[in-house]
Amino acid sequence: MAFCNVKNPPEYTTDIRKWDRDTLADGQEMAVEIEQLFNNTFYNKAIQEQHEKPIEVNLPESGWSDIVPYSQRVAVPGIKETDNPIISPCTPKSLDAAAVKLKRKMAGMITDGETEDGYVTFYCGEKKPTEDFSVYLRGVSANG
Numbered sequence: 001m002a003f004c005n006v007k008n009p010p011e012y013t014t015d016i017r018k019w020d021r022d023t024l025a026d027g028q029e030m031a032v033e034i035e036q037l038f039n040n041t042f043y044n045k046a047i048q049e050q051h052e053k054p055i056e057v058n059l060p061e062s063g064w065s066d067i068v069p070y071s072q073r074v075a076v077p078g079i080k081e082t083d084n085p086i087i088s089p090c091t092p093k094s095l096d097a098a099a100v101k102l103k104r105k106m107a108g109m110i111t112d113g114e115t116e117d118g119y120v121t122f123y124c125g126e127k128k129p130t131e132d133f134s135v136y137l138r139g140v141s142a143n144g
Contacts, residue, residue, distance in 0.1 A: 010042035078142030090134035
């Protein structure tokens with residue numbers, strides 16, 4: 001018994017032949033489209049897993065601008081201008097309750113952000129963070 005060949009890394013294609021009543025129902029010929037569909041599935045799975053993996057971004061207190069909106073531009077390898085990442089506070093389980101509260105407060109000051117290839121600019125529209133803290137970004141294109 002032969003098995004479908006899933007490429008490593010998987011490749012995505014939109015060129016999949018449509019079969020109809022006049023198509024010769026040959027197993028080898030049908031396998032070409034089946035392999036392409038399997039590769040598309042594995043490709044999409046790899047991209048989804050890549051986007052779900054969090055990237056930790058450190059935001060030092062000293063990096064914020066002095067005017068409202070306070071901003072900080074940070075290098076984020078793999079991010080693209082077209083990415084729209086989801087941000088969440090970095091609060092590892094090893095932190096005590098007071099540290100978790102502080103980290104969440106600092107991350108909650110972020111009111112907006114902009115992506116460009118390789119960088120993210122974070123904005124705080126009301127208050128300037130007064131401590132170093134980290135955030136997680138999910139949805140970064142080249143997160144591998």
